[in-house]
Amino acid sequence: MKKIFFYRALSALFVGGMAFAAVSCADDDLAEKTNNGDTEAAVRFDVSDSQEDAQTRGALTRGAITPGLTDKDLDGQKLAVQSSENLDVCLIETTVEGVNPVKLEPGTRANITTLEKLTDFSSTGVRGTAANAINKEWFNEEKTRNNGILYNARSWSWLQPHGRFYAVYPESTNGSNGIKFTKPNGTAAPSIEFTVNTDVRKQVDLMTACSGNVQYATRFQAPITNLQFRHALTAIRFAVGQNLSFNKTIKDITLKNVLLKSKYILSNKLDGTGAAWNHSGYDTRGNVKLSNVNYNTNENPNSIVRNRSQYVNSNVTDLTQLDDNYTFYMIPQDLDGKVTAEVLFTDGSKITVPLKGSWKAGTTRTYKLSEKNSSWTYTITATSPNAVAYNGTQANYKIESYREVNGTKQPVAWKVVGYSVDNGTSWTTTKPSWLKSLSKEQGDGGATAEQLTATLGTDIVDLVAERNKELHNATPLGTASAPYNLSNATGAAAVQNTANSYLISAPGHYMIPLVYGNAIKNGQTNSSAYISNAPVTPLYFGSPANWTDVVLHHFVDHISQKITDPWIEKTNNRANSGIDAAEVTWADENNLATLPGSPIYRDASGNAFVKFEVKKENLKSGNAVISVKKGNTILWSWHLWFAPKNALDKIKVTNSQNKIYEFTNETLGWKPTEWTGTSYSTPRTVKVKVEQILGNNGTKQAAVITITQNSGLTKKSGTTTYYQWGRNNAFPGTDAALPQGSIVKGNDQIHMNNKIQYPNYFFTTKFVGGNIDQNDGLTKFHYFYNLWSMNNYRRGDKNAANNIDVVKTIYDPCPVGFNVPTNGAFSGFTTNGQNQGPMNVNGTNIKATYDINSGHIFWTNSSKTETIYFPASGFRNAEDDKIKEANSFGDYWSADPQDYNNGCVMGFSYDKVYPLFVNIRTYGFAVRPVAEK
Numbered sequence: 001m002k003k004i005f006f007y008r009a010l011s012a013l014f015v016g017g018m019a020f021a022a023v024s025c026a027d028d029d030l031a032e033k034t035n036n037g038d039t040e041a042a043v044r045f046d047v048s049d050s051q052e053d054a055q056t057r058g059a060l061t062r063g064a065i066t067p068g069l070t071d072k073d074l075d076g077q078k079l080a081v082q083s084s085e086n087l088d089v090c091l092i093e094t095t096v097e098g099v100n101p102v103k104l105e106p107g108t109r110a111n112i113t114t115l116e117k118l119t120d121f122s123s124t125g126v127r128g129t130a131a132n133a134i135n136k137e138w139f140n141e142e143k144t145r146n147n148g149i150l151y152n153a154r155s156w157s158w159l160q161p162h163g164r165f166y167a168v169y170p171e172s173t174n175g176s177n178g179i180k181f182t183k184p185n186g187t188a189a190p191s192i193e194f195t196v197n198t199d200v201r202k203q204v205d206l207m208t209a210c211s212g213n214v215q216y217a218t219r220f221q222a223p224i225t226n227l228q229f230r231h232a233l234t235a236i237r238f239a240v241g242q243n244l245s246f247n248k249t250i251k252d253i254t255l256k257n258v259l260l261k262s263k264y265i266l267s268n269k270l271d272g273t274g275a276a277w278n279h280s281g282y283d284t285r286g287n288v289k290l291s292n293v294n295y296n297t298n299e300n301p302n303s304i305v306r307n308r309s310q311y312v313n314s315n316v317t318d319l320t321q322l323d324d325n326y327t328f329y330m331i332p333q334d335l336d337g338k339v340t341a342e343v344l345f346t347d348g349s350k351i352t353v354p355l356k357g358s359w360k361a362g363t364t365r366t367y368k369l370s371e372k373n374s375s376w377t378y379t380i381t382a383t384s385p386n387a388v389a390y391n392g393t394q395a396n397y398k399i400e401s402y403r404e405v406n407g408t409k410q411p412v413a414w415k416v417v418g419y420s421v422d423n424g425t426s427w428t429t430t431k432p433s434w435l436k437s438l439s440k441e442q443g444d445g446g447a448t449a450e451q452l453t454a455t456l457g458t459d460i461v462d463l464v465a466e467r468n469k470e471l472h473n474a475t476p477l478g479t480a481s482a483p484y485n486l487s488n489a490t491g492a493a494a495v496q497n498t499a500n501s502y503l504i505s506a507p508g509h510y511m512i513p514l515v516y517g518n519a520i521k522n523g524q525t526n527s528s529a530y531i532s533n534a535p536v537t538p539l540y541f542g543s544p545a546n547w548t549d550v551v552l553h554h555f556v557d558h559i560s561q562k563i564t565d566p567w568i569e570k571t572n573n574r575a576n577s578g579i580d581a582a583e584v585t586w587a588d589e590n591n592l593a594t595l596p597g598s599p600i601y602r603d604a605s606g607n608a609f610v611k612f613e614v615k616k617e618n619l620k621s622g623n624a625v626i627s628v629k630k631g632n633t634i635l636w637s638w639h640l641w642f643a644p645k646n647a648l649d650k651i652k653v654t655n656s657q658n659k660i661y662e663f664t665n666e667t668l669g670w671k672p673t674e675w676t677g678t679s680y681s682t683p684r685t686v687k688v689k690v691e692q693i694l695g696n697n698g699t700k701q702a703a704v705i706t707i708t709q710n711s712g713l714t715k716k717s718g719t720t721t722y723y724q725w726g727r728n729n730a731f732p733g734t735d736a737a738l739p740q741g742s743i744v745k746g747n748d749q750i751h752m753n754n755k756i757q758y759p760n761y762f763f764t765t766k767f768v769g770g771n772i773d774q775n776d777g778l779t780k781f782h783y784f785y786n787l788w789s790m791n792n793y794r795r796g797d798k799n800a801a802n803n804i805d806v807v808k809t810i811y812d813p814c815p816v817g818f819n820v821p822t823n824g825a826f827s828g829f830t831t832n833g834q835n836q837g838p839m840n841v842n843g844t845n846i847k848a849t850y851d852i853n854s855g856h857i858f859w860t861n862s863s864k865t866e867t868i869y870f871p872a873s874g875f876r877n878a879e880d881d882k883i884k885e886a887n888s889f890g891d892y893w894s895a896d897p898q899d900y901n902n903g904c905v906m907g908f909s910y911d912k913v914y915p916l917f918v919n920i921r922t923y924g925f926a927v928r929p930v931a932e933k
Contacts, residue, residue, distance in 0.1 A: 040155040041222035043125065045148030045165065045211070047118070050228040050272065051098045051362075066097055066230070066362035067273050073360050079367075082352045091341070091353045092241060092368040099205070099231040099364055118146040118229070121169040121207075126184050127160045131213050134164050135186045141173050148227070156223075161216035166190050166266055167227045169207040177204050189274070192264045194232075196331055200290040203329040206232045212270035230272045232264055234359035236328035238305040238343075240297055241370030245405040249346040250295040250305065255288045255355075256340045259333045277332050277361065285338075290326060294346070297369070298410065304366075332361045341367060376403040378695050380414060382703035383449065388456060390678045390712025395454040397705050401445030401692055413693045415442035417702070420687040424704070432686050434459060435707065445692070454688075454707050460714060463675040468620040470644055474506035476616065483511040483601075483611050487520070487816070493603065496523050498566070499816040500728040501639040501668065503648055507616040511601060511609040512638055514579060514628055516557070517728060517810030519566030529810045530555035530563045532786055537793040541783070541900050543774035550900060551793050552784040555810055558635050558756040563810070568628070568636055569608050581629040582610045585637060585760050586741030588671065588719075588732045589622035591615065592642055600628070614642075621671045623721050624740070625730055625759055637759035639721065639730040639813060641669055648815060650931055651868045653825065654861040656833025657801070661825040662931035664818060667871055667892075669721025669730055669926075677713035684709050717854035717887055720873040722924030724750075725893055725903035726787030728811045729759040731924050733873060735883045745881040750922065751781035762881045765922045772901050778922055783900035787811050788820045788893075796823045796896035796904040799834050799916045806895045808932055818929035823894035823904035825930055826915040829858045835914040842867050850910035854887040872908070876924025891925040 079091040125138035143151045144167070156163070166189070172179035178195040189210070197203045209227040216223055238253055262282040267275035295305045307324035333339070335355040344350045351369075359365065379402055385395035401414045416438065418427035431438075436455040443450050477491055478484030484491035486502040498515040513520070518529045531554055538547040554562045557571060565571040569579055582599040584592075593612045601609045610628050619642065627637035641647070649665040691702040719733025731743055746754070746761035754761065766773040773779075786792045790807035801824030808819035830837030842857045842864070844850040855871040874886030889909055896904040898918035905925060907914040919925070 039220070040158060041216070041220055043150060043154045043156060043163075043165075043225070044222050045123065045144070045167070045225050045227045047146060047148045047209075047227050048229070049118075050230050066360065067271065067275075069097055069360060069363070073363070077356065079353050079356060082354075083349070084351070085349045087246065087349075087351060088372045089244070089351060090370055090372050092370050093357075093365065094368070095360070095363050095365045097363055099235045099362060118169065120145060120171045121167050122172045122181065123150065123168075123227075124166045124181070124183060124190060125154065125163055126165075127157065127163040129160055129162065131162050131215070134162050134213065136160060137183065138163065140183045141168075141181055143171060143173060148225075156216040158216070158219055163211075163214050163216070163225075164268065165211040165214070165225060165227065167209040167229065168192060168266075169229060170204050179206070187268075189266045189268045191266065191278075192232075193261065194264055194331065195261045196258070196288060196329070198260070198286060198288050200288060200328050201325045203288075203327075205235070205329055206264075208232055208264070208266050208275065210267045210269060210272070210275075212268070226270060228270060228272070230275070231362045232275070232277075232332075233329045234332050234361060235364040236330055236359075237326065237364070237366050239366055239368040240295070240303050240305065241368040244297045244369065244371050245375045246371075247296070247298040247408070248349070250293045250297065250343055251291075251346045252342075252344045253290045253293060253305070254342045254344070255328060255330065256342055257285050258288055258339050259331050260284045260286045260288075262331050262333075275361075279333065288328060288330070290328065293326075298408075330359055332359045334358045343369065376405050376410075376696060378403045378412060378692055378701045380412070380445075380690065380692050380701045380703045381449075382690060382705045384704075384706040385454070385708075387683060387708040387710050390710050391458050391460070392709070393456050393458060395456060395707050395709075397452055397454065397707070398449040399443060399445075399452060399690060399703070399705075400447065400449040401443070401690075402447045409447040411445040411447070413443065413445050414690050415693060416688060417691045418689040420689070421685070423685070424687055427689065431688075432684075433457070434684065434709065435686050435688075438688070454705075456707070456709050459679040460676060461679045463677055463679075463716075464621070464672045466679070467644060467672060467675075471505060471619050471621070471642065472507075472616060477506050477508035478510055480509050480596075480613070483509040483609075485511055485513070485609075487513050487515070494523065495520055495607070497521055497816045500810075500813050501641060501730070501815045503645070503815055504614055504640055504642050505645045505647075507614050507619050509611070509613050511611045512626070514568045514600075514608040514610060514636065515566045516555075516563055516568060516571075516636065517812060518808050518816070519563070519810050525566050528790060529808060532790050534786055534791045534793040537785065539783075539900060541774075542779060548783065548900075550783055550785045550897075552786060556752050558633070558753060560752045567607060569606075576630060576635055579608055579628050579630045579635060581631075582612075583627050583629065583634075584740050585625040585627045585634075586732060586738050586743060587622065587624035588734060588738060589618075589620055589624075589642075590739040591618040592620075592622050592624045592740075593626060593640055594618075595626075623669050623671060623730065623732060627759055634757050634759060636756065637729060639669070639728075641721075641815070643670065648818070651860060651866070653858075653868060654828055655824055656827040656830075657824065659824065661821060663821075663825075663868060664929045667720045667873065667926050667928050668723075668814065669733070670718055670871060670873075671720070671733065672716070672718035674715050674717045675713075676715050678711045680711050682711055684711070713852055715852055718871060718873075719886070720871060720926045722873075722876045722883075723813050723893060723927050724763065724924055725897075725921035726782060726784065726811060727755050728813045729755065730813060731760075731762055731876060733883070733886075743881070748777035749781070750777045762876060762924065763922055764881060765878045765920060767879065772920065778901055778920070782921060785897045788895035789822070792896065794896075795898055796894065796916070796918075797898055798918055801827060801916060802894075802896040802904070805933060812895075813927055814929040817932055819932050820893060820895040820927055821930040823896045823906070823916055825894070826892070826906035828861070829856075829906070829908075829915045830913050833915065835917055836912050837915075839911075839913045841913075844910065847910050851887075855890055856908055856910075856913070870908070870928065871926075873926045875926075878920050878922040878924075881924075891919065891923070892928050893925045897921075 074095045076094045122141040123144040127138045128134040170177045172181045180193040182191045184190045207229040209229045261284045263278045339355045341353045381400040383398040385397045402409045434457040439453040487495045487498045495513045498520045500517045534551045539550045569577045622642045624640045627634045647666040650662040685708045688705040721730040744761045746763040750763035766776045790809045796802035827833040840859045844856045860866040872890040892906045894904040902918045903921045
């Protein structure tokens with residue numbers, strides 16, 4: 001029986017092909033009788049190609065294919081050219097180990113041979129009684145099939161069980177194919193006298209093999225006998241280089257004065273060592289020609305000179321793609337001062353190149369015709385696509401790549417060489433995950449632009465879930481024994497900066513110092529937050545009307561006593577000492593903050609803190625108000641805002657007077673309820689660099705395609721906390737029953753005691769005939785001008801900005817470092833700074849876009865390079881405490897009063913913006929903090 005195995009391997013160093021091996025047991029019908037009458041095993045060969053075997057094994061070190069080959073043997077060089085027309089050209093020489101295999105069509109000549117197409121070969125055998133006595137002639141130049149079976153079967157001899165075999169391809173019987181075989185003499189290896197055919201198309205690829213010593217050790221069982229063929233000649237091809245700006249047609253290529261005949265001594269070993277050419281006594285020289293080439297130098301750069309009638313594709317640079325008979329097979333020899341190459345053109349001009357170095361057996365050399373200083377002008381142009389919508393999947397772009405000389409344009413191939421997602425600062429060969437594919441990563445080029453397509457992903461995610469996941473997975477802060485101090489930037493025990501609102505972005509154990517609002521700043525008492533330097537400012541109002549000072553010169557506590565110390569327990573000679581309890585007054589999610597059994601903690605200095613825990617399993621976007629009590633009386637309260645850290649990132653906004661305000665990234669207390677859109681919040685961009693595969697003097701031209709996919713939303717809505725003007729107390733953005741605590745509709749008694757002691761009471765206002773009752777508590781108690789701007793004594797008005805800078809007060813509801821803005825901060829949201837002026841918005845003037853966003857996206861400056869989002873969170877009604885116009889209207893308090901009943905506000909709907917408007921102080925509006933100045 002017989003088995004045939006096929007192997008295929010590819011490598012970066014060598015061009016691999018297909019290796020074939022036949023392995024067989026002895027067949028009885030092929031046996032012959034020995035001289036003692038026994039039936040012995042038949043001689044069979046396992047045939048392979050050493051080059052293909054090396055690649056299959058991955059043995060790709062230098063010399064793995066051709067024994068004795070060195071790095072120097074593979075060095076390339078530039079060869080000077082003699083030209084009849086003074087053409088500015090040279091010949092670039094490159095060499096690779098191995099003979100690059102291509103498939104052989106039946107009947108063709110001068111093609112590189114692989115085992116896949118190996119035809120019959122000649123084999124010779126010698127034998128002997130011992131391994132060191134293999135010296136008896138056995139058979140010579142027997143015709144052998146490519147599967148290792150001799151046409152005339154030969155059997156092993158049990159009396160002479162040691163043998164060695166030699167093979168020559170192509171078949172050498174009777175001196176055919178220019179091969180004259182000299183049989184082995186004793187233990188000496190045989191040799192070949194080989195003559196090169198001067199017509200390239202009739203040349204052959206000479207290969208030889210030796211089995212090494214083989215022993216017939218088990219009677220009637222043929223030993224494994226390997227024949228690994230090795231290439232004995234040098235394969236030579238010619239190519240058109242990258243810089244030929246002249247247009248000529250190659251007629252003939254001739255290698256002149258080459259050695260045409262020599263002796264090749266075969267190896268005695270399986271690994272091929274010892275095989276060598278011996279030129280002693282051989283001096284026959286002549287010319288070897290490839291005629292009628294008819295190959296245009298204006299082909300694509302670096303293309304192999306080939307049979308164009310058989311291979312019309314001009315962009316061929318790989319020998320494995322060619323199956324013609326344009327390969328020179330030459331005897332390995334020294335070239336210096338002897339051999340020249342001549343290229344003759346159809347116009348009669350020619351170039352002559354003295355060749356240097358030497359040709360080595362079992363290698364492939366390519367001579368590439370190139371121009372030293374080309375006059376080609378290389379051009380590659382990329383037309384980037386327009387920005388693609390967040391839900392778009394295709395971006396169409398163009399690439400034009402060519403070179404030009406004297407009005408002639410020629411395509412130049414290009415390829416993608418890198419991607420950048422940081423605007424070109426760094427490059428990688430890996431495309432970002434959202435760039436799914438390019439219709440081409442390399443192209444042929446041309447003077448007519450190629451129309452190409454990039455396929456993009458659409459990353460639509462639930463951003464509420466992503467936000468909550470971010471909070472949930474954040475590293476916990478503090479411990480039960482050492483809570484994280486929210487008034488300290490690092491959570492340390494020292495009190496640095498206090499406020500009425502604290503942002504929480506991670507689970508953990510926390511504490512808040514019992515300090516009035518921002519009464520401690522930079523670790524020091526901040527008395528300017530509760531003592532005003534504004535002058536007495538009388539105003540005539542009330543029922544009956546009286547002159548009343550509208551400046552609260554010294555802020556007061558929960559029982560209207562002047563505050564004398566930042567610490568709640570220390571003010572007024574420690575009148576409030578003994579705070580003994582705390583409560584979650586309300587929360588819009590379950591168990592956002594959990595109080596321990598003893599929530600009040602005092603440090604070594606007697607300073608009191610309220611402690612609470614934020615459990616990982618309960619943490620999500622939301623809001624809560626926590627209050628401290630003495631007995632049953634609330635003395636102060638704080639707003640806890642559960643949101644990512646970037647909620648307090650700063651966005652610069654330039655108003656209509658070119659003054660810059662730094663708004664928080666999010667509205668105070670914003671809690672998304674439905675938010676789906678892209679996983680990225682700003683347009684994402686990738687730059688794709690494409691480069692021509694060649695250029696003048698190795699300088700390749702490149703172009704960059706910029707592919708941008710806009711961010712987008714499918715829906716964005718949520719709630720914010722509401723505030724009555726001048727109060728520090730936050731109210732939830734929902735009318736639904738709260739998971740913890742409740743909001744109480746209060747009466748009109750909005751005086752200082754009530755505002756502090758009842759942080760969940762939303763005080764209302766009476767209207768008589770559409771006007772505020774002058775006996776209403778709003779008029780009687782809540783008339784001060786400076787509740788949110790310490791030194792303010794002036795009023796703002798419709799279309800009139802207050803020019804007194806805001807000094808944050810202890811009644812300000814904003815987090816550390818921020819305060820309620822002056823009304824002028826909003827004036828840039830219309831282009832003329834006036835109510836109902838042209839809206840300075842990015843697309844949300846379209847109702848559908850406004851509805852998707854549930855609010856406006858304002859430009860932050862006249863250059864329209866950045867935006868800021870303001871949700872239309874509606875309002876709590878001043879009369880009945882009911883939320884109205886959520887997702888339709890947006891109303892935002894400023895720190896400025898308009899009069900004793902009204903405050904300044906920015907309001908908007910989808911089609912109108914009122915940056916400088918006014919409304920009744922007891923409305924519950926949103927607050928968008930700005931950085932303190």
